[in-house]
Amino acid sequence: MTTRIAALTQQILPEIIRIRRHLHQHPELSWQEKETTALIRDWLADHKIEFRSAENMYATLALIPGKQTSPIVGLRADIDALPIQEATEVPHRSQNAGVMHACGHDGHTATLLGATWVLAQLREELPGTAACVFQPAEENGGGGRELLASGFLNDLDIKAFFALHTWPYIPLGTIGVRYGGMMSAIDDFKIIVHGKSGHAAHPLTAVDPVWISAQIINAVQGLVTRERHGADPCVITVATIHGGIADNVIPAQVEMAGTIRTIQAETRTRMVRRFIELVQSVAQTFGATAEVAIEHGYPPLLNTGHLVELIAQTGTELLGADKVIELHEPSMGGEDFAYYLQKYSGAMFRLGVGPRPSLHSDKFDFDDNALAIGINMMATVAMKFLQSSS
Structure with missing residues (x-):
């Protein structure tokens, strides 16, 4: 045949x-x-x-x-x-x-x-x-x-x-x-970090969402390196970041977007939950708030x-x-x-x-x-x- x-x-x-x-x-x-x-x-x-x-x-x-x-x-x-x-x-x-x-x-x-x-x-x-x-x-x-x-x-x-x-x-x-x-599951995210605008020369009078967003980007990589088994694949990527319109103004908010990729169902659920918790807690630690929206994509x-x-x-x-x-x-x-x-x-x-x-x-x-x-x-x-x- x-x-x-x-x-x-x-x-x-x-x-x-x-x-x-x-x-x-x-x-x-x-x-x-x-x-x-x-x-x-x-x-x-x-x-x-x-x-x-x-x-x-x-x-x-x-x-x-x-x-x-x-x-x-x-x-x-x-x-x-x-x-x-x-x-x-x-x-x-x-x-x-x-x-x-x-x-x-x-x-x-x-x-x-x-x-x-x-x-x-x-x-x-x-x-x-x-x-x-x-x-x-x-x-x-x-x-x-x-x-x-x-x-x-x-x-x-x-x-x-x-x-x-x-x-x-x-x-x-x-x-x-x-x-x-x-192939992996896809969970895309959007984040809005709400701070307080102010003069770039006087950051003490503002809550800087640009700097806070940088802390969030660094923090979420800890989920990949510290909260999963090495043989359990996971990727978290912040792919876009937008904030500010002038070099002497701290903006009121910053928007970020990216994706979470996992293979195992339990890891997917846990990583999405911990991602939301971590983003919001980092923002709160520095006096800001964060909205996190997750779009669940392909399994x-x-x-x-x-x-x-x-x-x-x-x-x-x-x-x-x-x-x-x-x-x-x-x-x-x-x-x-x-x-x-x-x-x-x-x-x-x-x-x-x-x-x-x-x-x-x-x-x-x-x-x-x-x-x-x-x-x-x-x-x-x-x-x-x-x-x-x-």
């Missing part, structure tokens, strides 16, 4: 490369993926693959029932781009000013179209159904959360979900796997162990054991595939495209040489899961 999947992958590959480059040329931001979705649906229709269109969002579900309709395995790709002006010189660079595929979602979409087609050619031998989800708004808007909350998949008894993500930090020709926590992405093992075994079979890299540290970035893994068993793996510029760089472009590996992996993992579950 793996030989047939590999042959079918090579058969569809030239078309998938063209699609990937077209998607790269025509990127669309989160919740605006109209033309991307039209391309996906037209392509599925042209290849006689059944699909459903979501209401009120640009989501598409391709369904490939096999010789039996259950079990069902889910495959997911994100389709949106980023608000970045592309600086590459490739012929297929973005034609949409200020928007580019800097995170590989063009490659994810093209890969899943290829895997969908391969599985459709094998439907007579497919021991179940493949449900392939093309999801909007991963980058900015929690499209995964909204799609699941909409009930779009509720009538399907999906037993497991799989996804891949481009990874320029491991070599082309490899995949990366990680057991357990793969941590927690892979299911035996499904990571399935991916690793498949990668070893298709690529060789030396091409399957176990990632020993999680990424502290966020990923809304985490919402799927709160509801379903499943796993994400990394698709190596390195060396390349980093994700979210204006110089990043997906490597088309990775498409065949991605298609082959996704189709084979889906087939193997159905075979083992039927």
Whole structure:
């Protein structure tokens, strides 16, 4: 079966490369993926693959029932781009000013179209159904959360979900796997430190929120270095600070914003609570007050162990054991595939495209040489899961 999947992958590959480059040329931001979705649906229709269109969002579900309709395995790709002006010189660079595929979602979409087609050619031998989800708004808007909350998949008894993500930090020709926590939870914060304005030459008559904010920035790093286990990842970053309009005036307030990243649920709860307590207590110590607002974002992405093992075994079979890299540290970035893994068993793996510029760089472009590996992996993992579950 793996030989047939590999042959079918090579058969569809030239078309998938063209699609990937077209998607790269025509990127669309989160919740605006109209033309991307039209391309996906037209392509599925042209290849006689059944699909459903979501209401009120640009989501598409391709369904490939096999010789039996259950079990069902889910495959997911994100389709949106980023608000970045592309600086590459490739012929297929973005034609949409200020928007580019800097995170590989063009490659994810093209890969899943290829895997969908391969599985459709094998439907007579497919021991179940493949449900392939093309999801909007991963980058900015929690499209995964909204799609699941909409009930779009509720009538399907999906037993497991799989996804891949481009990874320029491991070599082309490899995949990366990680057991357990793969990506972090996101909790963004905004702080307003309220002091008392006054003349910069007479700080005794004021309560200086600029200086107090500096104490807060230093203090919260103590949470990372002193209030967590060394093997329990956590990042706290103050990313913006704004205050004051003149060099001789102590302002009345300073605003800061940033993010807290954690992997473990208990650590997430404790760090957010202690962060609020510490910010407010430092401000109070120096005669100020602090408002702290927390915006809870994506949960941590927690892979299911035996499904990571399935991916690793498949990668070893298709690529060789030396091409399957176990990632020993999680990424502290966020990923809304985490919402799927709160509801379903499943796993994400990394698709190596390195060396390349980093994700979210204006110089990043997906490597088309990775498409065949991605298609082959996704189709084979889906087939193997159905075979083992039927």
